[in-house]
Amino acid sequence: MPHETSSDQALVKRVQQGDKQAFDLLVAKYQYKVIGLIGRYVHDRSEALDVAQDSFIKAYRAIGNFRGESAFYTWLYRIAVNTAKNYLVSRSRRPPESDVELDNEEVFSAYEALADIDTPDAKLNSDRLEAAIHGAIKNLPEELRSALTLREFDGLSYEDIALIMSCPVGTVRSRIFRAREAVEKHIRPLMDTGE
Amino acid sequence: MAALNDHAPESLSSLSAMFDGEANEQDIDRILKEDSAHITKQLEGFHVIQQALTKESKVTVGLQDSFVSSIRAKIDAEDLANQNDADIKADNVLSFSEGAQHKPAWKVMFSSVAVAASVTFVVIFGGNLFLSSETSNVNTLAEVSTPEGDESVAALAELNKEALPADSIRLQHYLRQHAEQAAMTVGQGMIPMARVVSYPVEE
Numbered sequence: 001m002p003h004e005t006s007s008d009q010a011l012v013k014r015v016q017q018g019d020k021q022a023f024d025l026l027v028a029k030y031q032y033k034v035i036g037l038i039g040r041y042v043h044d045r046s047e048a049l050d051v052a053q054d055s056f057i058k059a060y061r062a063i064g065n066f067r068g069e070s071a072f073y074t075w076l077y078r079i080a081v082n083t084a085k086n087y088l089v090s091r092s093r094r095p096p097e098s099d100v101e102l103d104n105e106e107v108f109s110a111y112e113a114l115a116d117i118d119t120p121d122a123k124l125n126s127d128r129l130e131a132a133i134h135g136a137i138k139n140l141p142e143e144l145r146s147a148l149t150l151r152e153f154d155g156l157s158y159e160d161i162a163l164i165m166s167c168p169v170g171t172v173r174s175r176i177f178r179a180r181e182a183v184e185k186h187i188r189p190l191m192d193t194g195e
Numbered sequence: 196m197a198a199l200n201d202h203a204p205e206s207l208s209s210l211s212a213m214f215d216g217e218a219n220e221q222d223i224d225r226i227l228k229e230d231s232a233h234i235t236k237q238l239e240g241f242h243v244i245q246q247a248l249t250k251e252s253k254v255t256v257g258l259q260d261s262f263v264s265s266i267r268a269k270i271d272a273e274d275l276a277n278q279n280d281a282d283i284k285a286d287n288v289l290s291f292s293e294g295a296q297h298k299p300a301w302k303v304m305f306s307s308v309a310v311a312a313s314v315t316f317v318v319i320f321g322g323n324l325f326l327s328s329e330t331s332n333v334n335t336l337a338e339v340s341t342p343e344g345d346e347s348v349a350a351l352a353e354l355n356k357e358a359l360p361a362d363s364i365r366l367q368h369y370l371r372q373h374a375e376q377a378a379m380t381v382g383q384g385m386i387p388m389a390r391v392v393s394y395p396v397e398e
Contacts, residue, residue, distance in 0.1 A: 007216040028235045133247040152248040177211035184240035
């Protein structure tokens with residue numbers, strides 16, 4: 001996605017200029033994806049977190065060499081996979097034959113596996129959280145719900161959504177964040193108790 | 196710093212755009228001014244919503260800011276260690292040069308003269324030693340290369356004529372006379388004569 005690349009590129013450029021806070025932002029954005037990805041190789045949660053941490057530190061050390069020829073996440077993905085494989089080799093464990101695809105669905109599944117979701121309490125909290133999210137989305141005004149689902153469910157860019165909804169890009173941006181804000185407010189109490 | 200939801204809806208809008216990869220430089224500036232713990236918490240909310248919408252599976256929470264801050268702490272610790280190493284190296288280099296700068300001028304001059312004198316002494320002494328050893332080697336060579344019992348013509352030719360003793364010159368005369376007589380009496384005597392005559396001997 002070209003938009004995603006340009007947004008990350010701006011952050012990468014700042015990190016290259018010595019802004020560590022910009023790197024924190026990249027970590028915050030991609031931590032779930034990277035941990036989920038590593039979870040496909042390293043199944044223990046605490047080990048996966050350590051490997052993910054190493055991957056981000058390696059990325060930080062190497063970011064000066066990142067020239068933006070690929071998307072930032074593609075580059076980070078490669079570092080994470082190599083770190084996970086090296087970790088398994090160092091523990092005399094065999095890495096999987098084929099690499100994990102750059103696919104959100106698989107990554108999220110792996111993150112669930114790592115999150116000890118099978119414990120009764122965690123499962124109950126997860127069920128509640130999911131129901132609350134769907135309930136909150138159902139209660140959103142039509143234009144907010146459409147904008148959010150077109151973005152999250154269909155993965156469309158703001159520009160494409162603006163074309164579909166016949167409105168300016170700025171309006172799409174505003175609708176999406178208002179939708180998120182409303183849902184997030186609704187589920188926050190559940191998220192805080194789930195920690 | 197203020198929580199995003201309470202005081203900074205613009206930051207939330209920017210963060211939402213960044214989450215979608217649609218943020219511009221101004222958005223990033225705005226986000227970076229906010230507290231990172233709040234940003235991370237907000238991003239977690241966005242992740243959870245995305246998770247619920249993108250697939251029919253259980254949503255999960257629990258990373259919060261601890262993961263980001265632990266990575267940051269490790270990076271800072273490594274940087275600090277590297278900085279300390281660099282400082283120690285720089286201090287060592289500095290103290291050496293500073294030591295040289297704080298020496299009194301007379302001490303510096305005296306040590307320079309002492310070094311120059313030592314070098315001169317070594318050069319002269321070494322040169323003399325080299326020359327004397329070379330001469331003795333030549334003498335030894337002359338003594339060794341002179342055959343003791345067999346005073347053949349080849350050995351004589353190699354030696355300095357002035358150094359030849361009178362006996363040797365006399366011997367040459369005898370040998371020549373003998374060769375001439377032998378040549379007169381026997382035909383085969385011509386060969387030793389030719390051999391002896393071919394070597395010039397000064398008288």
